[in-house]
Every structure is written in C-alpha cells, then in structure tokens.
Amino acid sequence: MKKVPYRLYLTEDQMPKVWYNLRADMPEQPDPLLNPATGKPATLEELEQVFCTELAKQELDGKTRYFEIPEPVQEIYKQYRPSPLIRAYNLEKALDTPAKIYYKFEGNNTCGSHKVNSAVAQAYYAKQQGLKGLTTETGAGQWGSALSEACAYFGLPLTVYMVKVSYEQKPYRKAVMQTFGAEVIPSPSNTTNAGRAILEKDPTTGGSLGCAISEAVEKAVSTPGYRYVLGSVLNQVLLHQSIIGQEARIAMDLLDEYPDVVIGCAGGGSNLGGLIGPYMRDKLTGKANPRIVAVEPASCPSLTRGKYAYDYCDTGRITPLARMYTLGCGFIPSANHAGGLRYHGMSPILSKLYHDGYMEAVSVEQTKVFEAATMFARLETILPAPESAHAIRAAIDEALRCKESGEKKTILFGLTGTGFFDMAAYTRFNEGNMQDYIPSDEELQRSFDTLPEVPGLKD
Amino acid sequence: MKKVPYRLYLTEDQMPKVWYNLRADMPEQPDPLLNPATGKPATLEELEQVFCTELAKQELDGKTRYFEIPEPVQEIYKQYRPSPLIRAYNLEKALDTPAKIYYKFEGNNTCGSHKVNSAVAQAYYAKQQGLKGLTTETGAGQWGSALSEACAYFGLPLTVYMVKVSYEQKPYRKAVMQTFGAEVIPSPSNTTNAGRAILEKDPTTGGSLGCAISEAVEKAVSTPGYRYVLGSVLNQVLLHQSIIGQEARIAMDLLDEYPDVVIGCAGGGSNLGGLIGPYMRDKLTGKANPRIVAVEPASCPSLTRGKYAYDYCDTGRITPLARMYTLGCGFIPSANHAGGLRYHGMSPILSKLYHDGYMEAVSVEQTKVFEAATMFARLETILPAPESAHAIRAAIDEALRCKESGEKKTILFGLTGTGFFDMAAYTRFNEGNMQDYIPSDEELQRSFDTLPEVPGLKD
Numbered sequence: 036m037k038k039v040p041y042r043l044y045l046t047e048d049q050m051p052k053v054w055y056n057l058r059a060d061m062p063e064q065p066d067p068l069l070n071p072a073t074g075k076p077a078t079l080e081e082l083e084q085v086f087c088t089e090l091a092k093q094e095l096d097g098k099t100r101y102f103e104i105p106e107p108v109q110e111i112y113k114q115y116r117p118s119p120l121i122r123a124y125n126l127e128k129a130l131d132t133p134a135k136i137y138y139k140f141e142g143n144n145t146c147g148s149h150k151v152n153s154a155v156a157q158a159y160y161a162k163q164q165g166l167k168g169l170t171t172e173t174g175a176g177q178w179g180s181a182l183s184e185a186c187a188y189f190g191l192p193l194t195v196y197m198v199k200v201s202y203e204q205k206p207y208r209k210a211v212m213q214t215f216g217a218e219v220i221p222s223p224s225n226t227t228n229a230g231r232a233i234l235e236k237d238p239t240t241g242g243s244l245g246c247a248i249s250e251a252v253e254k255a256v257s258t259p260g261y262r263y264v265l266g267s268v269l270n271q272v273l274l275h276q277s278i279i280g281q282e283a284r285i286a287m288d289l290l291d292e293y294p295d296v297v298i299g300c301a302g303g304g305s306n307l308g309g310l311i312g313p314y315m316r317d318k319l320t321g322k323a324n325p326r327i328v329a330v331e332p333a334s335c336p337s338l339t340r341g342k343y344a345y346d347y348c349d350t351g352r353i354t355p356l357a358r359m360y361t362l363g364c365g366f367i368p369s370a371n372h373a374g375g376l377r378y379h380g381m382s383p384i385l386s387k388l389y390h391d392g393y394m395e396a397v398s399v400e401q402t403k404v405f406e407a408a409t410m411f412a413r414l415e416t417i418l419p420a421p422e423s424a425h426a427i428r429a430a431i432d433e434a435l436r437c438k439e440s441g442e443k444k445t446i447l448f449g450l451t452g453t454g455f456f457d458m459a460a461y462t463r464f465n466e467g468n469m470q471d472y473i474p475s476d477e478e479l480q481r482s483f484d485t486l487p488e489v490p491g492l493k494d
Numbered sequence: 495m496k497k498v499p500y501r502l503y504l505t506e507d508q509m510p511k512v513w514y515n516l517r518a519d520m521p522e523q524p525d526p527l528l529n530p531a532t533g534k535p536a537t538l539e540e541l542e543q544v545f546c547t548e549l550a551k552q553e554l555d556g557k558t559r560y561f562e563i564p565e566p567v568q569e570i571y572k573q574y575r576p577s578p579l580i581r582a583y584n585l586e587k588a589l590d591t592p593a594k595i596y597y598k599f600e601g602n603n604t605c606g607s608h609k610v611n612s613a614v615a616q617a618y619y620a621k622q623q624g625l626k627g628l629t630t631e632t633g634a635g636q637w638g639s640a641l642s643e644a645c646a647y648f649g650l651p652l653t654v655y656m657v658k659v660s661y662e663q664k665p666y667r668k669a670v671m672q673t674f675g676a677e678v679i680p681s682p683s684n685t686t687n688a689g690r691a692i693l694e695k696d697p698t699t700g701g702s703l704g705c706a707i708s709e710a711v712e713k714a715v716s717t718p719g720y721r722y723v724l725g726s727v728l729n730q731v732l733l734h735q736s737i738i739g740q741e742a743r744i745a746m747d748l749l750d751e752y753p754d755v756v757i758g759c760a761g762g763g764s765n766l767g768g769l770i771g772p773y774m775r776d777k778l779t780g781k782a783n784p785r786i787v788a789v790e791p792a793s794c795p796s797l798t799r800g801k802y803a804y805d806y807c808d809t810g811r812i813t814p815l816a817r818m819y820t821l822g823c824g825f826i827p828s829a830n831h832a833g834g835l836r837y838h839g840m841s842p843i844l845s846k847l848y849h850d851g852y853m854e855a856v857s858v859e860q861t862k863v864f865e866a867a868t869m870f871a872r873l874e875t876i877l878p879a880p881e882s883a884h885a886i887r888a889a890i891d892e893a894l895r896c897k898e899s900g901e902k903k904t905i906l907f908g909l910t911g912t913g914f915f916d917m918a919a920y921t922r923f924n925e926g927n928m929q930d931y932i933p934s935d936e937e938l939q940r941s942f943d944t945l946p947e948v949p950g951l952k953d
Contacts, residue, residue, distance in 0.1 A: 040505070042572070044503040113501070121573075147914070184871075187872035206921065210924065412673055412674060416610075417604050458665070461673050
C-alpha cells in the first residue's frame with residue numbers, strides 16, 4: 036500500500052491559529068495606497084470611512100508577521116476546513132511523469148471556492164464593530180456567494196450589487212445568495228446616484244464590475260452603519276487567505292515533502308497570495324528557493340504584459356490608487372469564461388514580489404485550460420472551476436517537462452474551487468464553440484493610456 | 495475547547511474494506527425478484543442478460559455478510575472519501591435543543607451526492623467483465639453524473655437516457671455528464687424501438703423515467719457487450735452504499751457515541767439502506783435498539799401510504815417484479831422538486847424491514863423541507879440537495895421534540911448531497927411560489943389499480 040494518502044486532512048489541533056502577513060518578511064514593502072485627490076498615502080481615517088476599522092488597520096500593517104485568527108473565525112473555519120491536500124496519483128499516472136503532483140483543494144464548501152476564507156473574517160470584524168450591514172459587488176458570483184454565507188452565519192444584512200448581465204445569465208448564483216438571505220440588486224440600478232447616471236445614459240446596459248463597485252461603495256458610505264468589503268486584491272484579503280498556504284505547508288511537512296514549484300491561478304491575487312505564504316517566506320528569508328508561479332489568462336495578462344504603475348482598483352475610478360501590475364483601469368477583458376480572473380490589476384503585494392524577481396508568471400489560453408480541466412475531472416473526480424483550471428494547466432505542463440527531462444520534481448498547486456456554476460462554459464468547450472482571445476499590443480497600449488496621472492509620481 | 499471536532503475524517507487505514515450485506519442478518523429474507531412472464535424467481539441466467547454477472551450474483555446473494563471491496567474500488571473511494579461525520583453544533587445551538595445532532599455528509603465530490611459510491615463499483619465490475627459499455631437512465635441527473643464520473647475513470651463508454659424534460663430544463667447536469675465523456679440522449683429518442691413507438695404516438699412528449707428505463711434496457715440488451723445499470727432500489731446498490739453506514743459507525747465509535755435515532759431520506763432507498771447498516775444489524779441481532787426513520791415526501795409516500803405488493807420497478811413494465819412498498823407503477827408523482835425521491839416504489843430490503851417493524855417512516859411536505867434546508871444552509875454552511883433536506887427536516891423535528899421533553903438524544907442523519915443543481919427549486923421557495931401537494935386517497939387507489947396481477951400470488 037502507498038504510504039502517502041490520497042487526501043490528507045489535518046486534525047483540528049493541527050490547524051493554524053494565525054494568519055501570516057507576507058509583508059513582514061518582504062525586504063521592500065509594496066508601495067502604499069494613495070488618495071487620488073491628494074496623491075498622498077491613504078490614512079486609516081480615510082480608509083475606515085469605507086472599510087471596517089479592523090480591516091483598514093490590517094490593510095496598512097506591513098510589520099505584524101502573525102495575526103491571531105479570532106476564536107469565532109477559527110470556529111467557522113473548523114466547520115468547512117481543513118481543506119484536503121491531495122496527491123494526484125491518477126493524473127501523474129496518466130501523464131506518465133516522474134513528478135509528484137499535490138494540490139490543495141478549496142472547493143469543499145457551499146460557496147464552492149476559497150473566497151469564503153476572507154468572507155468570514157470580514158463579516159466577523161463587521162459584526163464586532165457593531166455595523167448594521169455590508170455591501171459588496173460580484174461578477175461571476177463566487178465572492179458574492181461566499182460573503183452571503185458568511186453574513187448569514189453572523190446575522191448581518193448584506194446588499195450585493197451583481198453585474199446585470201451576470202444577474203440575468205447566472206440566476207442560480209443569485210439564488211444561492213438569496214437563499215443565504217442576501218439582497219441581490221442587478222447593477223446598474225436606480226438605488227444609487229452612480230447607477231441612475233449610468234442608466235440615464237444607457238437604459239439597456241448590462242453593467243460592469245466597475246459600475247457595480249461604484250454602486251456598492253456609494254451605498255455603503257451613504258447608509259449609516261454600513262461598510263464596503265472586497266474579496267481580492269487587498270492586503271487584508273491575502274492575509275486571511277494565508278490559511279490556505281499554512282495548512283498546505285503543515286500537511287506537506289507531515290508528508291516530509293517540499294515543493295520545487297508552487298503554482299496558483301491569479302486574478303486579483305487572493306488565492307495565489309494565500310497559497311504561497313510559507314514558501315515565499317523561505318524564499319524571502321533565504322531558507323529555500325522554490326519556484327513560485329502565477330498563472331493568468333492570455334486574454335487578461337496583467338503580470339505578463341501589464342505595467343507596474345499606480346492605477347485605480349476599479350474601472351469607475353473611485354477607489355484609492357494602488358501600485359500594481361495593471362493593464363489600465365480602462366481595460367475591458369474579453370468574455371473569457373474564467374470570470375474570477377478577468378481583472379485589469381493584481382494584488383500590490385504580488386505585484387511587488389513579481390517586480391522584485393521572487394515570482395514567475397505565465398499566461399495560458401482558454402481552450403488549453405479547458406482541455407486540462409476536462410482531463411483533470413475525468414482522472415481526479417473533481418470538476419474544477421475554470422479559474423482553478425489555469426493552475427491545473429500549468430501543473431500539467433510542468434509535469435510534462437519533468438517527463439522529458441526525467442526530473443522528479445514535487446509540484447504543489449492550488450485548486451481554488453469547483454465548476455458547478457460554470458457548466459455553460461464547459462458546454463461551449465464540449466461543443467467545440469470556445470475561442471481564444473489574445474489582446475493585441477495596440478489594444479493594450481490604448482488601455483495603458485487610461486492609467487491615471489498621479490501628482491509627483493512616475494512609474 | 496470542544497472535545498468532539500466539528501468534522502471527523504477517518505484516516506485511510508480506518509476506512510472500511512468490506513461492504514455489509516444487511517440481508518445476511520435479516521431473520522426473514524425479502525421476497526425474491528420475479529420474472530413477470532412466469533411468476534417464478536428471476537435466475538442468475540436471466541439477470542445476467544441485463545446486468546453485469548458479478549452484480550447479478552450480488553443481487554441474489556442473501557447469505558454472504560461481508561463482500562470485500564475490490565482493491566481498485568477502494569482506491570477510488572480513497573480519492574473522494576472518507577466523507578466527514580459532522581457535529582451540527584450551530585444547528586443545535588439555534589434550536590436550543592439538548593439533543594446532539596450528527597450528520598454524515600456525502601456531497602464532497604463532483605457528482606455532489608452519495609450516488610457515486612455504487613457507480614464506481616458497478617463501473618468496475620463492468621470493466622472487469624470486459625464489457626464494451628454501459629447504459630442507464632437519469633431523471634434529476636445525480637445518478638447520471640455519478641455514473642459518468644465512474645465510467646470516465648475506468649475508460650468505459652456510457653450512454654445515458656435523460657428524461658427529455660430534464661434534458662431541456664437541466665442543461666448543466668447534461669454538461670457535467672458530457673464533460674466526463676458520456677453520451678447523453680434525450681428520452682424518448684429515435685435510437686430505440688421503445689422510444690420511436692412513444693414518439694410516434696406523441697412527438698412532443700417530455701418523456702418519463704419509465705420510458706428512459708425502457709430505452710436504456712433495450713439499448714443494453716441489443717448492443718453486443720453492453721449491460722444496463724441502475725442507481726437505487728436494487729440489493730446490490732444498498733450493498734455498495736453500506737460504505738456510508740460503516741464509515742459513520744467507525745467515526746461514531748471513535749467519539750464514543752451511539753445514536754438513539756438514525757434518520758435518512760428515502761426515494762428508492764440507496765442512501766437510507768447504506769446509512770443504517772451497522773445500526774440495523776444491532777437491531778436485527780438484538781444488541782441494541784436504535785430507532786431507524788425513513789423520511790419521504792408527502793407527495794410520493796410509498797412507505798407511509800403505499801401497499802406491500804409485487805410491482806414492476808418501472809412505469810414501462812419491462813423489469814422484473816419486486817415485492818416492495820409501492821404506490822403502483824402507474825403512479826405519476828407530482829412535480830415535487832426532490833427529483834431523487836419521486837419514485838413509486840422502495841427497495842425490497844427496506845420494504846421488508848419496514849413491514850417487519852424494524853423501521854419507522856414519516857412523510858414531510860415540501861415547503862417545510864425547504865424551510866429546514868434554508869435554515870441548515872445558513873447555520874451549517876452547506877446548501878443541501880432537496881432530497882437530503884427531507885432528512886434535515888426530520889432531524890430538526892426530532893431535536894425540537896427533545897427540547898420539549900428535555901431528552902438528551904443523539905441523532906444521526908444522512909446528508910446525501912448538495913443542492914448546486916437545484917437552485918431553480920430554491921428560487922421558487924425564496925420567491926414564495928412553492929406549493930405542497932398531497933395525493934388524495936382516490937388518486938392513490940387509482941394507481942394501486944395499476945399493480946400487476948402475478949400468477950399464484952396475492953399481497
């Protein structure tokens with residue numbers, strides 16, 4: 036019999052009790068968020084108008100290495116975690132590779148993805164602060180589902196602005212949020228000035244994430260006792276998602292395994308930033324030198340083809356400015372089905388690490404991603420989300436290179452969620468109707484032109 | 495800190511290596527399947543024309559207490575099992591009950607339900623026998639998804655006849671099966687005589703499970719090297735599903751817990767029959783006396799209002815006759831959304847146990863089931879399938895009775911799967927458009943009139 040199990044679940048006492056803050060070990064800090072009006076670093080006082088106070092503090096804290104996970108958050112983590120570390124024996128066999136492939140699977144929960152790890156933390160802090168409710172936006176719906184679940188748990192009212200075209204095309208995502216008690220409003224709506232202005236211009240618009248963010252923020256700051264929350268990009272979100280990497284590290288250590296390469300899909304960076312924590316720490320502190328690989332869609336290549344510059348986090352240009360790899364906040368991603376990766380920017384932490392040479396990035400085309408997803412489903416009995424399948428694609432490619440070279444590498448990748456709500460995309464692939472899209476240099480240049488000018492700064 | 499964890503996962507060496515055959519401990523055997531043409535017990539030779547030989551043997555074997563789980567099937571079980579035993583701390587707290595509530599959750603796999611436990615066994619035996627392919631039917635799609643996954647794993651072609659109305663209304667279920675490589679045909683189709691005959695009569699029919707069974711069986715027996723497989727009702731299916739109950743028993747024993755009452759939803763009986771195994775054994779052998787409760791929809795009440803009689807397993811009247819609790823094979827269940835429970839009959843093993851007083855049965859109305867499902871989702875972070883939620887309803891009712899009486903009962907129930915593909919039903923409930931339906935005595939009498947007359951037998 037095999038010594039290494041298919042799935043390793045930590046016991047409750049093996050589970051991490053702290054979040055790990057990557058910034059504490061970075062030789063250089065990511066550049067601070069800026070107030071676009073003044074060009075000066077955003078202050079706690081400014082941020083806490085929009086975010087929960089405790090979360091705003093976490094956002095600004097680059098020094099504290101470990102944050103204790105509040106007891107009530109640990110309790111919820113125990114309800115759906117630990118997530119298993121899985122050895123992909125069948126995939127290895129089918130690829131005939133000498134490589135060992137492990138993956139950390141975050142889809143064993145109702146929202147079906149890793150998003151809930153930060154959602155429960157954010158809902159908890161909101162409840163602690165005595166807030167009356169939260170607002171957020173959602174596109175593909177994974178974040179909205181996760182936050183709905185978390186708010187239901189804490190009995191906290193939630194308003195979700197859902198991009199109208201998704202609201203109409205993904206009624207089941209909407210139904211999940213409603214089942215958890217959230218109010219779901221198709222955006223643009225007539226519940227905000229921003230929404231009304233857009234509707235006046237174009238009553239038939241399907242909306243956009245940028246517009247939904249504008250509405251959610253406006254609703255939060257104009258409703259007493261409400262705050263706005265976000266599911267990716269921010270430092271606080273990477274902090275909460277560090278639970279993934281820490282569990283993975285403990286499980287790998289139990290198996291006496293150390294990855295030669297750690298792979299994760301990257302949209303805003305919430306999953307990748309959480310997964311790589313303990314291994315990036317080894318790299319930053321000179322203890323080991325594993326490769327860290329971000330995988331992004333060729334249709335939305337912020338790391339591989341973007342600029343490292345100050346930019347708005349939203350297309351509506353209302354958020355603080357973040358220095359990050361970006362395609363320009365005016366970039367409109369093509370209708371790539373991996374909705375969670377269709378984002379013009381990238382977490383400032385990951386952007387800095389990439390800029391300083393601690394990380395690699397590759398981009399992959401959609402049809403190749405779905406080929407990998409289908410192969411994986413048939414072999415590993417998990418039907419992956421298209422976002423997650425970007426990491427599968429890169430892991431398979433790495434394992435195939437090992438086959439050629441004969442190297443017995445250990446590969447660890449993050450499988451962020453399941454594809455239950457993405458079957459329309461699978462159908463397009465199954466029926467041969469899926470196409471790839473790679474933006475031209477001219478198209479990217481046009482969107483770089485949308486980068487804001489910041490007083491006293493150049494990139 | 496709590497001593498009992500939220501979730502208990504067995505380690506690989508704690509996992510059962512045998513299936514348990516309830517029949518071996520029954521003082522009286524269930525009545526045998528009959529050949530409807532002769533009225534005589536179906537023989538191995540007759541059954542193996544339709545089913546895999548090994549499965550036909552299991553079907554007829556009432557004596558062997560434990561069947562070793564073939565090594566390759568154990569290997570797949572390790573890929574998605576063990577399923578966790580979960581303590582419903584939050585539900586207990588919200589109900590303010592002195593009862594302890596445990597549930598065994600079978601939804602942590604791509605098909606999203608317990609169905610895959612038997613699907614992998616059946617696909618394995620088919621592969622072993624050197625078959626060229628399998629056929630089956632599916633209504634709601636859980637069984638079809640599970641078998642598609644299992645056949646993909648073993649590289650075995652599969653044709654699924656999917657009730658046409660489901661094929662059209664549930665395109666995502668179809669897409670799951672296709673992603674796993676199955677051929678999915680809307681039934682009735684022009685690929686069989688049965689299908690063509692029905693289409694000739696009514697070209698616009700939406701089909702029925704009875705028709706889909708007829709087509710799947712015809713296709714299997716008329717295609718060289720093919721056999722037909724079924725996901726519930728049969729003795730062999732309960733045998734494979736015994737993995738659920740055995741894992742639950744081992745986990746409960748580790749916690750030093752013994753249930754006062756074991757609760758499961760019951761359609762054809764695959765989940766309930768598997769869940770109760772070790773506890774029913776205690777009851778049959780006089781070692782203990784836990785209550786065993788089957789929960790069925792009030793709209794399709796085979797145990798609580800049916801007759802214990804010989805009947806066809808399908809509405810198309812082509813299968814062997816089984817003695818079971820039945821509403822009559824002509825019973826057309828109302829459009830209850832718990833598709834997996836819309837079956838006129840019940841496993842012959844469970845029917846016999848119920849008839850002999852070893853089991854109780856309750857029926858519950860759909861809106862009450864969805865109330866329980868929604869409450870459970872918000873508290874326990876798992877959005878349950880409507881079928882599974884029948885068991886949740888009964889467990890909550892039991893816990894509330896404990897609150898009244900002050901009894902500290904230990905409740906164990908089976909949570910068979912997730913509701914990701916049932917969000918249309920949740921939407922109807924959320925919007926207040928869900929209705930209950932209870933068949934009248936006259937309606938049941940009309941369907942009892944469809945019971946077949948068997949030469950030399952009376953019920």
